[in-house]
Amino acid sequence: MSKLPFMMGRYKWLVKVLSVGAECKGEDPNGEHKKPTSTKQQNTTAHTEAKKCLDEKVENNIPKKPRFYIEEHKVFNDPIHGHIKLHPLLVKIIDTPQFQRLRKIKQLGGGYYVFPGASHNRFEHSVGVGHLAGELVKALRAKQLEELEQEQEPSMDSESLINDRDVLCVQIAGLCHDLGHGPFSHVFDGMFNPQADPKGEKWEHEDASIFMFDHLVNDNNLKPLMNHYGLITEGDNENDLVFIKEMIKGSLKNNSPQNEKLYKGRNNEKSFLYEIVANKQNGIDVDKFDYFARDCHHLGIQNNFDHRRFIVFARVCNVDGQLHICSRDKEMANLYDMFHTRNSLHRRAYQHRVKMAVEIMIKDALLKANQDPHFQIKSSEGKTCCLSEAKRDKEAYTKLTDEVIEQILHHDACSCSNESTPSSLGEAAQIIERIMSRDLYQLVGEIKLKKEDQEKAEDVTKRLKTELAKAIPKDGKQDENDNFEVKVAKFDYGKKNEDPISNYTYFYSKFNPTIGFKIPREEVSNLLPECFSEKHIRVYWKRRDDKSLEDAKKCFKAVKKEVEEN
Incomplete structure (x- = not known):
C-alpha cells in the first residue's frame, strides 16, 4: 500500500525535527541513532529537544536592552502630537507633586476669560515639549550616524556625537522647563512680582524652574533612579543635573571665544544641544513648536508653521569651527511662517486688549492679598509666608497655583460686603468678583x-x-x-x-550638508517687512x-x- 501524501509530509517533518534535535545534542544527524522504545516516545523526545534548541537560538539572537530602556515606555495620547512614548524616568518625574502642580496653572494666564477654548494648562504643554525635545535630538543623532556611515568628511569628532545620556537629559529639560511658573503663568513673574518685590533681585520663571527642579529631585529622591538609568548626578565632570538646569535656563548668546568653555554640563563640542529646549540665539526651539501648535488648536487660530518638517531637515553643522543646529536652505519660508505665527498669536491672543485688562485685574488682586497679613501660604517647617515670599520657599511655591484667586474669594477673613472700608483682602475679593461679573477695567x-x-x-x-x-x-x-x-x-x-532669520539662523545646502552658513537678507525675498x-x-x-x-x-x-x- 502506497503512503498517502499527508503521511509523507508528517514523515519529512519528523525527520527535520530529529535532525535539529541531533544538532542541539552535538550529534551527527546522518549518523546512527539509538531507537526509542516507541514511536510516541521518539516524537516527544525529538520535539522537546528541538524546541529547547530553537529557544536557545532565539534567546541568543535577542539583543540585550541597554539600561536606558529596561522598562516599557508609557504611551500618552496627546491631542496635538498623537500617541507619544515617554521614558520611565520621565513618567516618574511626571508623577510627582511638583509636576502635577502644573495641571492647575493655565497656559495662557487670563486668556481663558476671553477665549473659551483656552482651557489648557502648563502640564500638557510640558509633556509636549519633553516629547518634541526627544524627537529633535533623536533626529539629529540619526543624521550624525548617517553621516558617519556614508564615510563623508565628518563635520564633527567623536566628542560631539549624541549619546543616550544626552537624549534623556534633553527630554528631562524639555519636560521640566516650565516647573517654575506661578499663578496664571506670566502674570506672576512678569506683572505681579516686579511690583510686589521691586527691590528684590531679577526673578524669572526660568530661575524658578531650576529652583523647583532641584526640589523635585531631592523631595522625591530621584538621584538613585537617575543613576540607575545611566545619568551622572555627582561630580563636576559632565554632571547631568547641571546640564539639565543649564538647558532650562537657555542657550547663551554666541559671542564667546572658541577656546572658552561655554557651559559646565557639556563641552563646547555639544553646545548645540542647548539650542533644543530654550534657544536664546534665534528663538527656534521645541518650546515654541509645542505652544504654537497647542495654543492655535485651543484658540481656533490657524498655525502655518510645520514643526515636523523642521525636525526632518534639521542637522548639526560646522559654522566657523563651532557646531550649531542648522536647517536646509529651502526651509527658510517655513521658518518665516513660524515667526509670523508668533507675531499673529501675540496680536490676536497673547496681548489681546481684553485679556490684558483681565490680567491687570488678577495682578491687582494678588497685590492686595499680598498686603493682608491674614492671607498666608503654608511654607516649610510649619511656617507661613505672603505671596511675594512664596517664591523663595519650595513647599510654599508648590502650593501656589491659579486656585489662589478662589482662596482669596472665599477666605474667612474676607468681609468685603459687610464693611464700608474693606481690608486689603476684601478689596482683592472685590476685584475678582468684578472679573467674574465681566465688570472689567475699561x-x-x-x-x-x-x-x-x-x-x-x-x-x-x-x-x-x-x-x-x-x-x-x-x-x-x-x-x-x-x-x-x-x-x-x-x-x-x-x-x-532685528530679523531673526537672516541675522541669527544658519542653513546648509543639499550639496554640502556639513557646513552651515547665513543667508543674506537680499537673497531671501523682496517681500520681507522693513520693520x-x-x-x-x-x-x-x-x-x-x-x-x-x-x-x-x-x-x-x-x-x-x-x-x-x-
Missing part, C-alpha cells in the same frame, strides 16, 4: 508708535501718567495704581527690531464711575495728538 485708548518713535515709548508713558493723574477724583485714593494702568504691548519676531518691531501704548481705567472715565479719555486724546504731531 480701555481708555491706544497709541501706535511710528517706526521712528519706537524708542520713545518710555517718555510717552511718563507723559500719559502725568496727564492722567489730573483726571483722578479727589476722594482719597490718589495712587495711580488704584486708578489707571499704562501698558506697553510689544509685537516683534522675538529679536526686537520687525512695533509698540502699542494702552491705557486702562480702573474706576467704575463714568465721569472720571470721560475725563481720562480727554487727557489721553490730548497726549495722543501731541505724540502724532511730533
